[in-house]
């Protein structure tokens with residue numbers, strides 16, 4: 001006999017909740033191990049133990065029909081919306097192209113871009129005020145990612161609006177969704193549609209590698225096209241926000257910046273800890289394929305569920321002093337990159353970007369201090385700063 005699943009009386013996707021997403025998600029996690037969102041007809045789990053075991057068990061928590069699933073949305077329906085065995089073949093194409101070995105060839109170019117960017121900020125002098133999103137993390141990722149994918153220069157200014165649109169399609173069709181869609185406009189959709197076509201990609205690029213896999217018969221040409229769009233959307237804002245959050249963490253925990261400056265090999269640990277401390281992905285959706293019992297509550301077969309990465313990464317049952325950004329914390333197993341068959345396939349690329357950007361940042365910046373209010377990214381499933389004003393000392 002299942003205990004009745006408690007209903008949460010807060011709309012976790014309202015404007016106000018999105019502005020306070022961490023507090024809202026923490027409250028949901030502590031409310032009950034299994035929580036129903038009556039307005040959404042979705043069941044959430046947010047405790048580390050349950051989220052990680054759910055992500056591991058793809059047969060029970062299938063990806064083939066996620067909450068708010070709309071087959072007509074602009075979001076590409078491939079890979080994230082498949083289970084094995086279909087998922088396995090497509091994923092291996094992407095995994096080969098994004099292997100640490102393939103990515104290591106990019107290290108020098110990334111370092112040059114990061115050094116040039118931080119150098120330009122340094123040239124503006126001590127105490128310069130910048131937006132750590134627009135002027136640091138976005139300036140870097142929005143340059144190296146389309147370069148790597150082989151996208152044309154023209155139209156790259158649409159990347160941010162494209163990201164907003166794709167993230168919006170992962171959540172409910174509420175007011176925020178409609179506001180995002182209204183702000184996007186046809187030119188953004190036209191750009192994204194054209195940019196991922198074979199004729200517009202540079203030879204030797206990551207984007208072209210998808211079409212070459214199609215030439216070898218590993219995937220279809222239609223799938224290659226979708227994969228370029230998936231890479232463009234999955235790799236952009238996640239990395240922008242994790243890098244920006246690392247800068248925010250250095251401003252709130254100056255001792256941790258000092259630690260990394262003294263021991264540069266801690267740069268990757270700082271990036272991973274940024275991801276645990278404040279994860280850019282609030283949750284991922286799945287559908288329950290059978291009745292699932294969690295702590296005496298039974299989620300019925302067919303129920304759409306949200307597995308809350310960010311709340312699990314701050315679960316005090318798992319993490320000591322979770323609000324503390326601690327680059328020496330043993331944070332292996334955090335869920336910021338997901339877990340199980342869909343765990344992030346772009347991890348090696350994200351790490352390489354972190355090496356370059358946070359490496360240059362921590363080499364040159366001695367102190368970073370807040371310079372105004374942080375503006376949140378107004379989206380339902382993603383989470384993080386949209387504007388992060390800081391002063392930099394060199």
Ligand code: HEM
Pocket residue numbers: 079080081091094098230231234235236238239242275280281284285309335336337338339341342343344345346347349350
């Ligand atoms: C810090 C940066 C990043 C974060 C936080 C992140 C986060 C995630 C998460 C949480 C998932 C799992 C989603 C789920 O289970 O439903 C995922 C999957 C994925 N990520 Fe990332 N990601 C990052 C960077 C990247 C990059 C740089 C790329 C590509 C170059 C990428 C491509 C993908 C793809 C294609 C998937 C789907 C994998 C699959 O379904 O098997 N990500 N990512």
